[in-house]
Amino acid sequence: MTRLAPPRAGRDLDKVAARASHARGRPRSRRYIGMLYAAPTAVIVGVLFLAPLALVVWMSLNKWPLLGQARFNAPENYTKISDDPLFVDSVFFTLKYTLIITVLLSAVALGLALLVQNRRPGVTFFRTAFFLPGAVGFAAASLLFYGMLNPDFGPLGFMDVKWIGTPNMALFSTIALVLWRFAGFNMLILLTGLQAIPVQVYEAARTDGASRWQTFTKITLPLLRPTIALMLILSITGSLLAFDQFFIFTNGGPDNSTVSMVMVIYRNAFFRFDLGGAAALSVVLLAALVALNALQLRVLRGGDK
Amino acid sequence: MRRTGSYSATSALAVLFLFPLLWSGWSSLKGQPGSGQTNGYGFGNYTRMAHFGEGLTSYLTNSLLVSAMTVAGTLLVSALGGYAFARFAFPGKNLLFLATLAILMVPYATILIPLYVLLGKIGLQNSLVGLSLVFVMFQLPFALYMMRNSFEAVPRELDESAMVDGCGTFRAFTLILLPAVRPGLVTVGLFAFLASWNDFLAPLILLNDGASFPLPVAVWSMTQRTFGAIDYGMLEAGVMVMAIPCLLLFIVLQRYYVRGFMSGALRG
Numbered sequence: 001m002t003r004l005a006p007p008r009a010g011r012d013l014d015k016v017a018a019r020a021s022h023a024r025g026r027p028r029s030r031r032y033i034g035m036l037y038a039a040p041t042a043v044i045v046g047v048l049f050l051a052p053l054a055l056v057v058w059m060s061l062n063k064w065p066l067l068g069q070a071r072f073n074a075p076e077n078y079t080k081i082s083d084d085p086l087f088v089d090s091v092f093f094t095l096k097y098t099l100i101i102t103v104l105l106s107a108v109a110l111g112l113a114l115l116v117q118n119r120r121p122g123v124t125f126f127r128t129a130f131f132l133p134g135a136v137g138f139a140a141a142s143l144l145f146y147g148m149l150n151p152d153f154g155p156l157g158f159m160d161v162k163w164i165g166t167p168n169m170a171l172f173s174t175i176a177l178v179l180w181r182f183a184g185f186n187m188l189i190l191l192t193g194l195q196a197i198p199v200q201v202y203e204a205a206r207t208d209g210a211s212r213w214q215t216f217t218k219i220t221l222p223l224l225r226p227t228i229a230l231m232l233i234l235s236i237t238g239s240l241l242a243f244d245q246f247f248i249f250t251n252g253g254p255d256n257s258t259v260s261m262v263m264v265i266y267r268n269a270f271f272r273f274d275l276g277g278a279a280a281l282s283v284v285l286l287a288a289l290v291a292l293n294a295l296q297l298r299v300l301r302g303g304d305k
Numbered sequence: 306m307r308r309t310g311s312y313s314a315t316s317a318l319a320v321l322f323l324f325p326l327l328w329s330g331w332s333s334l335k336g337q338p339g340s341g342q343t344n345g346y347g348f349g350n351y352t353r354m355a356h357f358g359e360g361l362t363s364y365l366t367n368s369l370l371v372s373a374m375t376v377a378g379t380l381l382v383s384a385l386g387g388y389a390f391a392r393f394a395f396p397g398k399n400l401l402f403l404a405t406l407a408i409l410m411v412p413y414a415t416i417l418i419p420l421y422v423l424l425g426k427i428g429l430q431n432s433l434v435g436l437s438l439v440f441v442m443f444q445l446p447f448a449l450y451m452m453r454n455s456f457e458a459v460p461r462e463l464d465e466s467a468m469v470d471g472c473g474t475f476r477a478f479t480l481i482l483l484p485a486v487r488p489g490l491v492t493v494g495l496f497a498f499l500a501s502w503n504d505f506l507a508p509l510i511l512l513n514d515g516a517s518f519p520l521p522v523a524v525w526s527m528t529q530r531t532f533g534a535i536d537y538g539m540l541e542a543g544v545m546v547m548a549i550p551c552l553l554l555f556i557v558l559q560r561y562y563v564r565g566f567m568s569g570a571l572r573g
Binding site: 030032034035036037038039040042045049051052053055056064112115128129130132135136137138139140141143144146147148150183189192240241243244247248262265270278279282283285289293 | 314316322328332337382383385386389392393395397398408411413418427438439441442474502504505510524537540544548552554555566
């Protein structure tokens with residue numbers, strides 16, 4: 001935690017006065033000094049965030065090949081979006097994946113959080129064990145599963161299952177990978193919420209003779225609502241942008257059955273050399289997510305009341 | 306009864322969560338016909354990986370360079386910026402803060418394509434410096450927020466009395482304030498390291514030369530073989546080289562991780 005200075009009640013009055021005049025004496029130069037310290041932030045945000053944000057919109061209005069001259073062609077990049085069957089499929093697939101993973105991830109995370117919410121011997125070990133996969137990078141985790149679920153090399157070979165061989169199995173295995181990698185992360189979010197519930201509330205419920213189930217549904221869940229909402233937001237926005245798990249682990253297959261929206265953007269840009277088309281898809285996805293974020297923030301604020 | 310039941314369930318789950326990591330470590334050392342370690346146990350897979358592609362040292366150096374530049378850049382920019390936002394009033398202050406936080410609203414995957422074009426225009430395409438700057442930008446909302454709050458938690462009297470005593474703002478910043486916000490700096494640095502060390506999509510898009518690949522892209526390329534079988538032993542050795550630094554850092558700095566977590570570092 002941040003170290004705090006001990007309170008200094010007996011501070012010299014003249015120093016306080018000096019400070020006041022000091023602050024009043026050089027307001028103009030202080031303004032410029034502040035700008036100077038904020039300048040690196042402004043440069044990074046301007047050049048690497050605002051400029052590309054404007055550029056992606058401009059690119060989406062142009063025929064923009066990977067190499068060669070760009071040419072204004074609006075709104076062609078947008079009108080041709082619905083002609084791309086792979087993108088249309090990827091929208092449905094990504095939505096389906098988002099729905100499944102959000103439900104499962106929340107349920108598993110809540111279960112884990114409830115198991116390790118109370119202080120008891122070994123609980124720190126359990127929390128660390130559940131969270132540890134979250135410390136590994138997602139790309140590394142996807143590659144780990146790529147080896148582990150290989151029927152010839154992995155430990156599950158005896159089961160004679162093609163883990164990424166059919167569309168359904170590929171989705172199932174990806175869900176296992178994502179649950180393994182992210183359940184502990186979501187558990188940690190829920191734990192912070194669980195620990196904010198005052199013990200007295202539980203004690204009062206016990207005095208009133210509430211059963212464990214009643215305590216859970218009538219006290220824990222309602223008080224956890226803002227935390228659950230936050231977890232849902234992160235899970236939904238994260239899943240809509242899924243890339244690593246499908247690019248690395250299933251490679252979009254089998255038969256393009258696990259191609260996510262971001263994968264189509266990548267493919268259009270670097271396999272079809274159509275940066276304009278990729279930019280148009282990016283703008284659509286960006287607008288959808290900003291709208292979703294705004295909506296969810298409003299719901300979240302409402303939940304706080 | 307109930308207690309032992311929940312205990313065994315929790316233990317079983319813990320084994321399930323730890324198993325993949327343990328299996329990966331074990332199989333990176335285990336002998337397998339046709340791999341770098343043909344029988345018994347040893348570091349054969351790691352030795353073979355050392356000569357994969359451009360060589361492990363090259364990929365490892367790329368990863369370390371990118372992470373070091375990202376951590377240093379994020380710390381520098383967010384410490385200066387956090388100081389500005391916590392202690393000064395200046396024109397455009399609120400606008401800049403909102404613009405920085407807006408980075409969180411915009412999905413990162415959607416601006417990598419224009420960033421690829423933009424970095425090309427300023428001569429930083431296919432450059433580890435360009436990649437690191439992009440990571441600094443992605444880290445900035447969390448880092449700036451964290452550092453501003455850390456500086457605000459330090460009583461103003463501390464640096465202002467130093468300035469009354471003749472220190473300039475920069476000396477007050479380096480001598481008085483920076484030591485006081487060290488935990489915040491560690492948290493920001495930890496998140497910047499984990500993000501830059503592990504990211505896959507940004508280097509995949511922004512770098513196009515195998516010699517400049519960092520570890521995640523290099524190890525992934527082991528699975529992209531058109532001819533011959535994939536060497537899974539070597540693959541898991543690659544996974545371990547990527548994972549072990551993160552696992553160690555997490556275990557040592559867990560306190561800082563949870564601290565950052567509580568203050569909103571909630572981007573995976």
